[in-house]
Amino acid sequence: MKKKAAIRKLDGKRENAVRLPRTVRLVVAALILRPGPDGAEEVLICQRKADQPMSLKWEFPGGKIEAGEGPEEALRRELNEELGIHAEIGPLLTRVRHNYRNGGAVDIQFFRVRSFAGELENRIFQQIRWSGLEALPEYDFLAADLGMIHDLAEGKLKV
Numbered sequence: 703m704k705k706k707a708a709i710r711k712l713d714g715k716r717e718n719a720v721r722l723p724r725t726v727r728l729v730v731a732a733l734i735l736r737p738g739p740d741g742a743e744e745v746l747i748c749q750r751k752a753d754q755p756m757s758l759k760w761e762f763p764g765g766k767i768e769a770g771e772g773p774e775e776a777l778r779r780e781l782n783e784e785l786g787i788h789a790e791i792g793p794l795l796t797r798v799r800h801n802y803r804n805g806g807a808v809d810i811q812f813f814r815v816r817s818f819a820g821e822l823e824n825r826i827f828q829q830i831r832w833s834g835l836e837a838l839p840e841y842d843f844l845a846a847d848l849g850m851i852h853d854l855a856e857g858k859l860k861v
């Protein structure tokens with residue numbers, strides 16, 4: 703009897719593991735930088751619309767990598783769709799993995815962008831704006847970005 707009970711328990715555990723899969727969304731995002739008026743760096747930040755999930759939170763422009771795309775290629779496409787620019791994608795600055803409380807997980811690669819062609823145009827966001835790096839913690843960012851924006855503000859992550 704004891705043995706059977708133990709097996710049932712094990713099976714139950716396995717079932718739970720199957721019932722709660724975490725599909726990781728592979729995401730790319732850009733730190734688009736420009737020199738600010740005082741010579742310090744400014745970065746472009748974007749606020750999600752009121753009718754989007756995680757509404758009105760701030761984030762960096764970007765989105766999910768589609769099947770068959772490389773990360774840089776996906777980011778170039780997203781920046782064109784969202785902001786109407788043709789960006790030159792620079793180096794990978796950092797990579798963040800975060801489990802959201804609703805069960806979704808994201809794996810985000812952040813690339814530096816210092817140069818782009820075309821005029822910045824807000825095509826999908828509530829608003830976009832330039833912020834000094836040290837001011838980033840004043841904005842209500844998506845949870846996955848919090849560690850990184852504090853590192854940027856404190857100069858621990860170099861751009």
Ligand SMILES: Nc1nc2c([nH]c(=O)n2[C@H]2C[C@H](O)[C@@H](COP(=O)(O)OP(=O)(O)OP(=O)(O)O)O2)c(=O)[nH]1
Binds near residue numbers: 730761766844846
């Ligand atoms: N673009 C971007 N997405 C981010 C950041 N931080 C963060 O957690 N994310 C998450 C939000 C989304 O779940 C996902 C990006 O997906 P998306 O931009 O293609 O699509 P979406 O907001 O409609 O999200 P979804 O509901 O389809 O998952 O990554 C960030 O700084 N920039």
